[in-house]
Amino acid sequence: TQLLEQSPQFLSIQEGENLTVYCNSSSVFSSLQWYRQEPGEGPVLLVTVVTGGEVKKLKRLTFQFGDARKDSSLHITAAQPGDTGLYLCAGTGNMLTFGGGTRLMVKP
């Protein structure tokens, strides 16, 4: 079983702060996805990264796939209360494997 570990598990910050969430594994993944989940809803895809070293930007969110395709990070600049939610990474290998998630709360 391929394991994905996310850190931190919980993060509570003030509006306007920057943050980084990490997704690490000892396994190599062919691609990695990031999802965001709000309470009472299913996860929604934010981005898919495929190439080692790839960097993708979505407005204030920056996603990076590690050179060895074993890890990824999500950086949020100037966080807003609307960024509050559970962030999940998922790696494609033998089957799609999800990390345990990072629960982010952005306080106004």
Place this chain on the structure above:
Amino acid sequence: NAGVTQTPKFQVLKTGQSMTLQCAQDMNHEYMSWYRQDPGMGLRLIHYSVGAGITDQGEVPNGYNVSRSTTEDFPLRLLSAAPSQTSVYFCASSLGGEAGELFFGEGSRLTVL
């Protein structure tokens, strides 16, 4: 814009009871899957299907059955519920298999007493 529809949204069962969680999608996706979500454990794959008539086991299949008689529907059956199956269940579908974008339902919260 129905997408993926799950029913029921909430269910309470007694140990040993059986039930079926329904999942339907209207996007003509071949790939469908069931996950359970427990605190701190992310989403774990129970069963998946790559098309009508084809199903396979995921990471945690024990205690669950599935079938895929049509492209649209992918029900999940609990034959004899156990307290360890208390969880939130999500159905998802994808156009590009498991590596494609997964579209999730809103979830079904199941409590087994």
